[in-house]
Each structure stands twice: as structure tokens, then as C-alpha cells.
Amino acid sequence: MLSVIRTLWDVFLHAFRKRVTIQYPEQKAYLSARYRGRIILSRDPEGGERCVACYLCAVACPVDCIALQATEDPTGRRYPEFFRINFSRCIFCGYCEEACPTYAIQLTPDLEMGEYNRQNMVYEKEHLLISGPGKYPDYNFWQVAGVKIGGKDKGEAEREAPPADLRNLLP
């Protein structure tokens, strides 16, 4: 019986402690910078789209929520013609971010994506593309890749030596 009285007293003292509830939406929970929330497509520091439509994210996705189609612009730069993520399927695992070679697709600490209509949960490229570089501010894939695109010839990428001239390698 005495343990019962002690329990009652202990629980009663809980009235004088702070409550642990976070009163959403007036207060919001703390989300760290690497929190896996809403997916975005970022741009490189010069303003061009980072995504090269390599399909690696679509292949890595465990629930197949990414759909895209590659195409090339007149300067030879690859980009996605359309890029669609179905957020009602997305499980926010981050595999697409890990698979992306250009740091294009990223997960941000934003989770307020509620909709009444399921069709509104399918985000197109214009909904996913942001104007900044996201979490990786200095990386420009096209500057380190060896591909020839408009404005950069073979041999002019960062840390790349110019191609050897075969006809001058005479003994």
C-alpha cells in the first residue's frame, strides 16, 4: 500500500514539470541540416541546371517514384526534358541523393507538403528546381567532367591535362 501512496505522490509532482509537447504550428521541431525532407533539384554556382539526366536516381529509387527523360541542348549539354517525382510514393530514404554524381538532387529539411488532392503530390521539374546550389555551394560538374560542351573544349576542364597530339609523338 505504501508503494501506491509513493506512486501517487510521484505522479502528482509531474504537475510541476515542463510539458514536452511542441505546439505545432506555433512552434516547430528542430530539424538538422541533413534531415531528409522535401527533394529539390539544384543549380551550379553559375546558374545552369546541375542535373545531367543520367537516370541514376531513378534506378536507385527503391519505390520507383522518379520519372525523367534526357535530352541535349544545342551546345551539347545534357539536361532532363521532364523530371517528375511522385511524393505520395517517395519514402525520403535519400538513395537518390547518394546516387547523384552531380549533386543535383538533394533532400532538404522541409516536410510541410500536405495536399488534399493526390494529383498535387506529383511534383514536376518547375516545382523541384531551385535557383541556388543547395547544400553543396562550390561544385560544378561540367567544369570537372571531360565532356566537350559549348564553352569548354576537351582538355579545358579543371585538373585536366590537354589531350596528347598523336601526330607529334615521333621518337
Added chain:
Amino acid sequence: MISPYPAVTLIVVLIGALTLAGGLVWAERRLLALWQDRYGPNRVGPFGLMQTLADMIKLFFKEDWIPPFADKWVFIMAPAIVMFTVLMSFVVVPFAPGMIISDLNIAVLFFLGMSSLGVYSIVLAGWSSDNKYALLGGMRAAAQMLSYEVFMGLSLMGTVLLAGSFDLVDIVNAQQHLWFVVPQFLGFVLFMIAGIAETRRLPFDLPESESEIVAGFHSEYSGMKFGMFFVGEYIGILLISSMITVLFFGGWQGPVLPGIVWYFIKTFFFLGFFILLRASLPRPRFDQLMDWGWKLMLPLALANLLVTGAVKLAFFR
């Protein structure tokens, strides 16, 4: 001593009991949350006061389904019985000097009789539902309530001996110099425990057993019938708190404030205590509960009665 306007008092008590039961739903959710380090409902009105109203509106709109395999009339009647018996018991409770609906000279017996009738509603609900879990709940309720009623009556007999009458007004008046909780402390503890078991509150809520047998005896009930069980349970708690204040804590007696205010202060204190019990205690196993009732509480109640009678006979001739 009957109030000069019995009809008015009747309406006031009826509406007051139902309103207080609704307020008690809100108070329970907020107090349980206070003791569990969280907020209760705080969105619906100021401090969540409209939450009970919103819940009642929702219950009214629910489909009133009677299982086709159930015993129809008994199924419908069972929640009505619990409301009826509890509200009838309020007829004999004195709220303030002169404020009572009916000053029966066998008020204590009437209260005990009404609480015994209340057992029927649970058993009939469990039986008429034609559902294993409901039946289990009903059987447990019958066993629990019957066993704990035995020493509920006996624990009250101490106060009746001290006051010399079954009339609740006489019992309140007899506490002018010393509240009965002091000489009858054991009786108070026994009556409180029995009262908790009668209203099927935690820790004695095995018939309802939220996490063990689905919803116990009211598994098949939905909509307003469930609402009646729900509100009936809260009015029952209100009744037991009222009876504790009247029988052991001097009813409406107190220094400065008017009688009715003291009555409410004391009743609300015990309501808060019942909610604290719900927040803190685990549920005993059913055989542990029955053991306790018959092997511990009943001998204590008999001993209490014996000692009270002996002392009264020896010293207070």
C-alpha cells in the same frame, strides 16, 4: 427538511449533474495530460473547453447500429439503466443546508440500493451484445462490483453508527464538531476503494480494460449509447465524490464561504484525486482484485464495524 421548490431543485440538479459530467470529461483529459507531461485538448475553445461539446456532436452523428445478433431491447435498455440509477442517487445528496431534492430517512440504504441496481446495466450490456469480449467484460464487472459492494455497505455503517441515523442530512449535521474522516479513517479508505470499484475506474477498470479485451462490455456500443455509458461513468464518479464529502468530510460545512461552495470544493478535490489514481496506478490482474476484495477489504470492514460499535457502546451511551 425539503427545499421549498422541489421541482426547481430537481431540474437544477439534473442539468447540473449532466453539465458537470461534461466538464469532468474536459477536466479529466486536461488533468491526465498535466500529470503526463503533455497538454490536453487546448485547440477547440479557450483551453479546449469546447472539446467535450465537439465530441458529443460527433457522437450524435454516429451511426446508431444495433448488432443483428444482439438481444435488441436489452441492448438498448442497458445504458439507460446506468444513467437512471446514478441520477436517482443524486436525489438524496444534500448540497447545502436545505438544498436537497428529497430528505429520505433511509438515504444511505437508497444510495446502496441504487448502486446495486447499477450492476445490472453492465451485466445486461455484456450479455445482450452476444460477443465473447463483451461477455467477459460483463462477467468481470458483475464479480467485481458485487464483491466490492459488500464492504461498501459495511464501511458506511460506521458513519451511520456515529450519526445514529440513515438520513444523510443527519449525518452531515452530526459532523459539526469533528468530521467523520478522523474517527472513521479506515471506513473512509474502504469506501473510497469500493467507490472506485463500483464506478469501474482505474485501477479497477477491468470490465472496460482498454488495452486487454478490446473495449470490454461496451465493445458493441457506438454513437449515443456509448456516450450514455461514458457520461454515466462520469456522473458515477461525481456521485461517489459527493458521497465521500457528505459522509466523511462534513458535506457543506466550512468556515467562511457559503455551504454550496464548500461542497463543490471538497467534491472537486476528490474528483481530482480519482483522476490522479487513473494517471498513476497500473491495473491489477482479476484474481488479484478479487483476492483483495474478499480477503483483505471485507475483514477490515468487519473489524472497523466491530470496533466502532464497541467503542460507541462503551463510551457514548
